[in-house]
Amino acid sequence: MTTTPEAPAPDLPFSVFARACPSRTTLEHVTGRWGGLTLGALYEGSLRFNELRRRVDGVSEKMLSQTLHALERDGLILREAQPTNPPRVDYELTPLGRQVAEHLLALIHLVEGHMDEVMTARARYDETRGGR
Template sequence: MTATTPDQDQDNLAYDVFAKACPSRTTLEHVTGRWGGLTLGALFEGTLRFNELRRRVDGVSEKMLSQTLHALERDGLVHRAAQPTNPPRVDYDLTPLGRQVAERLLALIHCVEGSMDDVLAARARYDETRGAL
């Protein structure tokens, strides 16, 4: 939105998450929020129903998952399809845009998971130093 710096060479100068009022910051929050990220990650593996999603995203409440799905659907990242079955069934999957975003998010998630031995070692060092003060 504002504050483009000379070293930005990507072609998306119109939006900037560093600017407080830029709408891209809200979308980044939906994508990286506690439940948004895990929901996108889970749906990257395939279509899921609400209760399947809830089991996969360990710890999420029904209310939070419902809010998360609405925000992601509104941003055009998740597609909600009510199936004409009896009993009625609602399937969730990623849109093509949602897949693009989820792919980057999963690369980040796998990087974090793969770094955890180092992270835990760093935490132990940090706590030891602080404890020794």
């Protein structure tokens, strides 16, 4: 038996399918490469900026900073500056951020678990269409 996600209730005030809905921006922050990886990395616990940068391999300092600002603005992460010398800043998920990260990690694990199938499909596609 397969299940499908339920359609949103018609009385919800937000719909990502509506052009002007602000939920589209949040969805973009969450599902973009760096947002999803940042949320996934923070699921394990709070991290400092450089720890997070090492965990999310390949993200530039500028992109991580922009990503953290967007996720903080959306209420998905907390930024806590410690009054120490040198300054220490920790990032952690909010309860909402934790819920979002759980769903993202389920998707990440699903994709990772089926990469053999994906690689086979890519090879078959490339053979028949002269792809990369």
